[in-house]
Structures are given as structure tokens and as C-alpha cells.
Amino acid sequence: MNRILFLVVLCAIGLTSCKQSEKIPPQEVAKEYFGMLDTSDYAKIPNLMADSLVTEEGDFTMTYSHEGYEELLRWDAVFDPSYEVLETVQEENGTVKVRASKIDTRIQFLHEKPIITDNYITFKDGKISSLRTEYVDFDDETFGNNRTRLLTFINENHPELNGFLTDQTEAGAQKYLQALELYNGQPRFDLGKDLLLMHFDCKTDVDDLQAAAGLLTLMSHPNFMHVNYHAVAGTYGIQEGLYVPPNDLFQQAFGKNWTDAHNRMEAAAEEVAQKAMTTLEAQGDIWIAEAGQSDFSAKLVKALQSKLPDLETTKRIHIVQHSDWNEEVTTPELLDFAKQQTDYRKIPDGNAVGNGTPGFRTPGYTQWKEQVTDPQLKSVWELAVDLSNKYNGKEGRYLNEAVQQNGVDFSDLSEVCWMLRLEDIKDTEEFFELYAR
Template identity: 75%
Template sequence: MNKKIIVWAICAIGFISCKNSEKLSDTEITTRYFNMLDTSDYSQIPVLLADSLQTQEGDYTSSYSHEDYEELLKWDAVFDPTYEVLDVVQQDNGMVKAEVSKLDTRIQFLYEKPFISNYYLSVVDGKVSKVVTEYVDFDAETFGNNRTKLLTFINDNHPELNDFLQDQTEAGGQKYLKALELYKNQPRFEIGKDLLLMHFDCKTDVDDLQAAAGLLTLMTSPNFMHVNYHAVAGTYGIQEGLYVPPNTLFKLAFDTNWTDAHERMEAAAEEVAQLATVTLEAEGDIWIAEAGQSDFSAQLVKALQKKLPQLETKKRIHIVQHSDWNEEVTTPELLDFVKKNTDYNKIPDGNTVGNGTPGFRTPGYTEWKEEVMDSKLKSVWELAVELSNQYNGKDGRYNNEAVAENGLDFSDLSEVCWMLKLEDIKDTNEFFERYAR
């Protein structure tokens, strides 16, 4: 009886040992490799990696010992990364292809969305010996612009951190985080010093009418009543369709604090350039919210370049745009001009909730009628909604569905919120609760 037990135990131990020593497939090892990166589990390095790991990104190749790679992982861990394996395929050439999404603090700032990459892993004797990385549809413009802004800011204001990009150690990662924190906490628009210009195309969507009412709502708030601002109407690009006449609304909302650029763009640009020059000569910056296209902004920048030849427009004139469509119907050479000659900022679309900027497009929203208490402000909103209903979808104009469904769309105001660091406003309801009472 005892012999039988002993024999059974030996067989069981052998079976378990066989199971434990069972070789993992290359795809399983690949999945475990990215799980190691996701969890920053340094203990898996000797288990999963060959004694020397070679990595390649484009023309850049590196080799790592286990100790070197642990230091790199510690740098990576500083940014709190999330790796998501989307697909793993064993290839005919023996390598494993993994499609992976990666997002962390650094990538969110530089790229504004996850990196999607194809990784090609060579697995030899059950261990990863080489990793080749190829980025999928890499947005070099967004990455490059944000990287340049960060580097310029640090070089000008915190040169003691200048080596943060090159130092891929845990301490270097902490420096990188500090640089990001300093950049994000710097003031954007400086109240009492800078000039805020909001350029409304008013063609052919009625949303600009409501964005104008939204601008006045913010500017009459005690927090922002000292903002120096000016509105411009008729700053359209090359889109088809009829104009939405805003004059009665703009006169009621802004009195004389607005310029009419409709069918007189160059003359209007000269007029606004005179206003902007006063601010620039007093060491203030110009901030432009594009409630439309960049055609007028380009004319304005050109006028300022003539008036102030020494002006560093790339540093002193800031443009904020939130709409892909607005860019698509800007005259191409003028869009290229403003991107090259100003601090051009593309932010998440204000038509959407939960993407990093306020979402100010809300069908069926009528609560503003109870929220807006000030009589002047209420009359402006009432006129904006009345004109929106009058022109929405009429005579071939764009049919704004949110407005058609008895709601509001003042999505362009998300740009002003970004300038004033009000990105935490969630939606239309929260905007009125904060600033309409």
C-alpha cells in the first residue's frame, strides 16, 4: 500500500514538473513581455529577456543588459504607462508581430492620443532577443509641435532641466515630469496684459451666434470682467453657403467692441491690427479663438508683420483651433502660413463631451432660460437663439441638429475656455451653472 502511494506521488511530481517546464509559445512570451512593461514588473526581466536585448526604432539601435533594461523600465514607469496588446501574430520569418497601444503622461502631452505601434519580436530559446518598433500613422506634426513648445519653454525659463530628454533613468524621468508640470502650470492668457480676439466666420452654421452669447457670458463673469477682448464677424474661409447676418446680435452683445469683416477682410484686418499693436507694444500677447477659419487671422498676422517688422509672431501671437472642418475650408496657403508664423494650438473638438475640453453642443437644452439671471445677458441669449432658429438650415445653410432639436451649440467657446484654463468644465449645463447666475 505504501509503495503504491510512493509511486503515485513520484508520478504526480513528474507530471507537475513536465507541466511547469512546458515551453511557452513565442506569442505567449510576447504577451508576457508587454504585460511586464504594463506592470513595470522588473522581476520578469531575467525570465523573459536574453542576456543582451537589441531594440530598434527607425535608424536608432540600442543594446541593453538586464541591468540597463531595468533602468529603462524604471524611467518608463515614472510616466505611469498603459500597454494594451491589440493583436499578436506569429510570422513566417520566425518573428512575432504585436500591435500595441501605449498611453502615458508623456505621450498624452506630446501626442495627445495613444501611440499605436507594430512591434516585431525575435524570440530565441524562449527569450526575447530583439524588438523592432514601427509607429502606425504617426502624427509627426502634433508630436513635433508639442515637443518644440516644451523644449522652448524649458530652455527659456528652466535651463537647469535642459537635459531631461536625454536622461532615460528614473531620475531623468522625474526631471521630465517636472518639465511637463512646469509647462502645464504656466499661465496661458494673462488677464490685464494680453488681448483676446474671437473670430466668428458666421458661415453657414448658426453656432457662432450662440458662441458670441457664450463669450459675453464669460466676459461678464467677475473672474473675467477685466479681460481685454474684441470680437470679429465674417472671418470665413472658402466654404460654400450663405452668410448668417450677426450684426444685430453683435451690436447688442458687444456694442462697439467688435469689427465687421464681412466682404471687407483686408480693411478689417488693418483695423484689428491697430488694436493688437497697442497690446503688443505694451508687451502683451495676442490670443485668437478661431470660431471659424484662419483666413482672417492670416491677414491680421501679415498686417502686424508690416507694422512691427521685429515682432516674433511665433511667440507673441497664439491661435487656438478646435475643428477639423474649419481647417479643411481654410484657404490652404493661409492655413500653412498661420501654422508657420504663429503659436498654433489644435485642441480637442468642443462638440464632444469628455475629450479634454468642454462639450458645448447639447440638443434639447433649454435650462439656460432659468439659469441666466442678468437681464442684458438674457436678452443676448434670447436674440442668439431667435436668430439661430431663423437661419438654421434655411436657403441651403448648414442644418445644425442640436439647434434644430431645441438645443444649443456654442462649441467654439471651448477655445476661449482652453485659453483661460477652464478645460475642467464638462458641458453646457456646467457652464451655465458656473457663469450664468
């Protein structure tokens, strides 16, 4: 063989051997693994996984072949998952710890926000051989309650789909997705029968003033002008701070269609219970939007139970809450009562955009002045904003930065939007475009 040709061949062999001996760093393999999950790219399984993969989650351990794991990924892909690697850490024993976030159709329904986990990955010959998962952000209560609601609904209305929860095949995932679609397609608020109550704490954030204006805006629209609704002010819990007096605004917005519970919660609960009984006796349900805490709602339910002892409150009274802080400053025993004695729903926070409910907290938003053209509505919004500016952050009250920055905050209205299946509204701008004219 020609000496030069021999050297070329020898170099080529050497380079090939070097490439074969090169190993991708474990952290990069871990990132590629989550990239595979995010894209449902099953073809990467042989490159990333050892001959078998052992997964551990709590007391539950499974061993997967390549084929078995592909079947699991095909199940997962039906729900359109989105994985995000938040952090990777190479530990001293060679394990790679990956903190990751996951959201998909199933998780959005059950958990109502992404699930965050720590995943401990071990390797064999440069490929993933085991995966141990620990939960970092997982709300057992929300997940369990929503799962129970779904299973009960399917068992009572579509028993042909029973078993979807444990069938981790692609066909099983399709049944699961069908179950979610059927559940989500059922009516919430019945415009012809139900009563909508919106309970405003008005302490100590001024956002309730603007949420009241938002409620009137929505209820004035032709689609909802026949909704039976009633507002209640002063439904606060155990938070400290001064009250934000809403009476002038509520009188202008709602006329006689509101109740003042400030410093008279027990008496107000009796008054609202009388109104609610008319709806209940006509076979309508009660829907409560918590623009604050659940103290007043619990007292209202107790009043109704004393008047209607046979009332199934867990089926006929629905409470919708969107705020962790509201729950934290509710009297604990009254919050427990509300959760146990009603159909209590916790939805994503209306202060944020893109989490499954509208985001109605927008600094610097003044376009409503041009968008609200009805004179009565405009005067209500002007009064709400004037009062917000008057009381915002004053005398120790909460300083709402969106309002301080010449914007609006009517985030509590996200609950009413959820009840009316308007949760696809994106934000403040879209709300005014749809309902202000």
C-alpha cells in the first residue's frame, strides 16, 4: 500500500475510534431526554436509554423496555405535553438531578398549573438506566378533588369510558381525553335558572372597586343582561387593614341589587339567604364568586342549611376562588367548612395572563376611557378609578401597584368569566374589546 494512503487510512481509523469513544456529558444526555419527552420523539429512545429503564415515584417502581417506554410516551403525547428543564446539577455520585416543569391538557385540568419535579437520573455506559422522581410543587388537594369530580361525572354519565384513568396506552389516553372533553363541555352556570353572587371583601385592596365595575360591564352586555345576580360588599375575613368604602360606587352600579355586610355579616347572610332560597326552590343553583374570603359564604351556607335542611349544598352551591392569599386570610374553620359543604372550585389566579383564566391586572392601561362608550358604564368606571386612586395604599391599606401605575385591576372577575365559560379571554384589552361597547 502506498505509504501516504496508509497514513490517511490510519488517521481515519483513529478519528473514528476517537468519536466512538467520546461520551456525551451526563447533563447533556439528561437535557436531551427531556427534549425527547417535550417533542415525543420516540426514535431517540435507543440513543438515550439503556436496555431497560427503572422508574421510581414514591413507592411505585416500574421497569420499561424500549418498546414499553415508547408505549408510555405515546400515551403522554396525546395530552400535548410541554416539558421545561429548570435546572440541572451533576452530583458527586454521578447522578444528574434535573428540576423540570410539566404542563399538558390532563395536568391543566387536574392540577390547574404546571407540576414541578426533581428527577434523579443514573447512567449505565452513558445511557439512562434509572429515574427517580420527587415532587417539588404538587397540590394534592386540587389534584385529588378534580380527579374525583371527573371520575364521578364519567361514572354517572358515561360509564362506557370507565377505566380510562389507569389505561396508559395510546387508546387509553384517547379515552381519557374524551372524558375531559365531556366533563369540560357540561354546563356550569345556567343563565335561565341559577343565581350569581359576587362577594367583595373591600379590605384592604382597591381592586374590588374595579371588579365591581367589571361585573356591571359584563352583566350589561346583551349576552348576559338577563343573568340573575347580586353583589355583596364587606365579606372580609381575618386580614388586617382598613376597609375601602364602596357604598357610593355600589349604589351607582347596582342600585338596590346589593347587600352591605360590613360590620353586619350575620344579618347580611340571613338577607342574602332569603334571596338565594327563591332560586334554590325553583331548582336553580347558587354560584359564588369570591372577590375576597370565604367567611361570609360559609355563614350564608349555614343560614341556608338551617332553612333548607334537606338541601344538598355540595351539589347546589358552587364557590369559585382564584387567590391563595384570600384563602390564607379566611377564618380557618370557615374555609374548611366552605370546602367541605359546597362544590368549592379553585381556579388559576386572575392576576396573571396565560394560566388558564383571564388576566385582568394591567399597569398603565387607560384605553378603557375610549372603549367604554355607554354613559352609565363610563361613569361607574370613572368613579371606581377615582375611588381606587383615593384609597390605594392610604392609611396602611394595600398598595396596588397596577393601580398606582395608572392601570386597572379587576382580577376577581376572572371567577365570573370561568363560571360563564369565558375563561379563554386573554387579558384586560380583550375584555374591553368584547364587552365594553
